[in-house]
Amino acid sequence: MALKTISGKFAKIENQTEKTKLFTIELDEELEFESGQFVNLMFEHEGEKHRKPYSIASSKVNKDIVELTINLVEDGRSTPKLFLKQVGDECSIMGPLGLFKLQQDNELKKEKITLIGTGTGIAPLRSILFELLSNSKDEREIVLLFGNRFDNEILFEKELKDLEESYPQLRLVTVVSRPSETWEGRVGYVQDNLDVIDYLNSEIYICGRPEMVTAVSDKAILNGADVDSIYSEKYV
Ligand SMILES: Cc1cc2nc3c(=O)[nH]c(=O)nc-3n(C[C@H](O)[C@H](O)[C@H](O)COP(=O)(O)OP(=O)(O)OC[C@H]3O[C@@H](n4cnc5c(N)ncnc54)[C@H](O)[C@@H]3O)c2cc1C
Secondary structure: OOOEEEEEEEEEEEEEEOOEEEEEEEEOOOOOOOOOOEEEEEEEEOOEEEEEEEEOOOOOOOOOEEEEEEEOOOOOOOHHHHOOOOOOOEEEEEEEEOOOOOOOOOOOOOOEEEEEEEHHHHHHHHHHHHHHHHOOOOOOEEEEEEEEOOOOOOOOHHHHHHHHHHOOOEEEEEEEOOOOOOOOOEEOOHHHOHHHOOHHHEEEEEEEOHHHHHHHHHHHHHOOOOHHHEEEEEOO
């Protein structure tokens, strides 16, 4: 798919948590991409140019918008400026980029899928999930292992629960590292909750901070996962 630079504008900006926003960007031209890929988001603030990579959280079926779920890094160069943007402000994207994508025509295709992410690392997994669930011919079991810091800040919580209810092949396993007293689910880091993976029979997609991605893939390999069936994206 050809790399394009496409101008657009922020069509919707939603607060997902205190420090995470979901930006919907309406594009002036369609963007063809594969589920799992990312774009470079470019915008200007007070004459300064900003450009950062973000995974596409939306479905590849919607080619005229991209949704990006972005965490505010308070001492970061770009996100504090991005968080000042308003609906209607201009930006542009360059993409599609990246090799992290759902493997559709792969000879190594496994009978199950495990998606593992933390925080905004859910973004490309959400896009992959939409593709898997919309394909009625693909009935493979899917486990989504999703780690968040706090139980009141689980991104896309309702949407993911609704999908789990609607699609029997999907199992959602949410893990919280700093649980409140009322949290009844799993506790800790995703890498300590890998018992949900069928290592030998799964394609494993991992996305998030580099330490987590390395810890999960090392552990999966130690437990017999096929190195060639592990796909990952690190938010460096
Ligand atoms: C392929 C790819 C896809 C990405 N997709 C997303 C995405 O979907 N959503 C998203 O929020 N980010 C994503 N990122 C990270 C993003 O590109 C920026 O690094 C991030 O927004 C910080 O930018 P900044 O300019 O504000 O901070 P910088 O000035 O670049 O960084 C300041 C400091 O914060 C650290 N830092 C960087 N990112 C984070 C983070 N997410 N949480 C905590 N600390 C951080 C850096 O290591 C650095 O020490 C992705 C990165 C890559 C490489």
